[in-house]
Amino acid sequence: MTTIQEPTTAEEFTREWEEWHAASQRALADPHGFLAVTGLHWLDAEPARYPDAPGAWSTGPDGVRVELDAGEELIVDGQPVHGRHDFGVLAERASVYATAGDTVVEVAKRGGHDILRPRHPENPLVRDFTRTPAYAPDQRWALTGRFLPFDTPRAVTVGAAVEGLQHVYDSPGEVEFTLPGDGGTHRLTAFNGHLPGSLQVLFTDATSGVTTYAANRALNIPAPDEQGLVTIDFNRSTNLPCAYTDLATCPLPPAENRLPAAVEAGERIPLERGGQP
Structure with missing residues (x-):
């Protein structure tokens, strides 16, 4: 797996990320969000x-x-x-x-x-919400991976931000990729995304509890193409509600979704939880 060769310039890549992040922050700050x-x-x-x-x-x-x-x-x-x-x-x-x-x-x-x-x-x-700190967007964290579907979807039970609670999700398969500078092939169990055919992965990595929220981060992945290739842009990794408030029942990542490398991309620990600007 290789890093995507983006047709856009670094400036365009940054601008598109900034527009996406601004929209994400507006949704988070909704008066009834x-x-x-x-x-x-x-x-x-x-x-x-x-x-x-x-x-x-x-x-x-x-x-x-x-x-x-x-x-x-x-x-x-x-x-x-x-x-x-x-x-x-x-x-x-x-x-x-x-x-x-x-x-x-x-x-x-x-x-x-x-x-x-x-x-x-x-x-x-x-x-009082202002913003969520995030790593500066970097094209090297926008990867091309491959979707590996299961023969049939599997029910996956995961823990939750609330102790003793469990969630069950259908997993259609795994996504496989290589992280920059890591050299190893990694697979993450994927759940169904919000849009038809899209995927979502919950994960932690070596930054979790250090610069990013300890329990989980989420990444939405567009639907695979006809060859099963997927865009895995870790710059768009987001916090779940439990990163901001204890009044959430957010799911935790499956045990196999704990990356050993540091994914220095995407949203960081919220200011409300002691994160650094």
Whole structure:
């Protein structure tokens, strides 16, 4: 595997990375994005009230339910809701959203558990957010690799940022590549990405816990071409929400996705976690 021979100049490569990173930072700073989360509430059969969301919340065989007192209101699918409302049984990794004034209430299922995550735009974490430090973009970290599909997708169980929680993802195969200056061939287990045919890898490397977040980083990989070649641009390695807040259930990388080399590319430890500018 070799480094991609980019048709763009170094200046163009840097400009494209800067545009991508700026867009990523705008999404992170959204008033109702993940930095706005004020609570991670685990629901059970006993209705419970929380200080950052209206209603008494519970879950059971029929799914998530909220009981709203007189004077309380949620907007669900654009319609006002009073009294009792059933959100139903949620699929794993699904999220639905309701609003109450300027608060967005996320109802979700993670690791088989129903959870409630209110999002408030005045939360200091999002209000005071400025930027995420990152390594300067460098074309040598934009690699050509190969996708090695499994005969059939495999279910892969990984840990989570929340102790005791597990996530299960379908893996369609592995990506194989050589790191600059390393000389060895590496493979990472890949999960399905957000776009059709695309992939995502979770990984750690020798910078983890030193200059990059210790638990994980994520890298989205465009769909393989007809020859199975993929672009693996480590400059676009990003932090997951757990890098910024403890109110996240982020998955951890599979054990085999721990690179022995230092990948000095992509996002670094957030300022909020003591990272250096």
